[in-house]
Amino acid sequence: MARILIVDDSRTSRKFLRDILEKNGHEIAGEAVNGKEGFEMYQKLKPDIVTMDITMPEMDGLDCLKLIIRYDPGARVIMVTAAGQQQKMVDAVKYGALEFMSKPFDTIKIVETIQKVMQSK
Numbered sequence: 146m147a148r149i150l151i152v153d154d155s156r157t158s159r160k161f162l163r164d165i166l167e168k169n170g171h172e173i174a175g176e177a178v179n180g181k182e183g184f185e186m187y188q189k190l191k192p193d194i195v196t197m198d199i200t201m202p203e204m205d206g207l208d209c210l211k212l213i214i215r216y217d218p219g220a221r222v223i224m225v226t227a228a229g230q231q232q233k234m235v236d237a238v239k240y241g242a243l244e245f246m247s248k249p250f251d252t253i254k255i256v257e258t259i260q261k262v263m264q265s266k
C-alpha cells in the first residue's frame with residue numbers, strides 16, 4: 146500500500162487514477178491541479194509516490210519535479226506522459242523521475258508501475 150499524490154490539471158485523469166489506485170489498495174494523499182500546488186502539497190503530505198502530469202498551467206510537471214527532487218532527493222515521482230513528449234521524458238529522467246505512465250491510461254500498467262516504484266530506492 147502506498148500513499149500517493151496525484152498532480153494533474155485534468156479532472157478526468159485525476160478521477161481515473163484515484164479510482165484505479167484506491168481499487169488496488171492504495172491511499173490517495175491528495176490531488177493537485179498544477180505544479181505549484183503539487184510542490185506545496187508534497188511538502189505538507191510527504192506522499193510515498195507522486196504521479197506527475199507534464200502539461201499543466203502555472204507550473205508544469207518538469208518544473209515541479211525539479212523542485213520536489215531538490216527538496217527531497219529520495220522522492221519517488223512517476224511522470225504521466227502523452228504522445229509526442231519524448232524529449233520531455235528524457236529531461237524528466239535527467240531530473241530524477243523514476244518511471245512513466247502514458248495517457249491514455251492502461252490499468253494494468255499503472256498498477257505494475259506503482260508496485261515497481263514502491264520496491265525501488
Ligand SMILES: [Mg+2]
Nearest residue numbers: 154198200201
Ligand atoms: Mg495536463
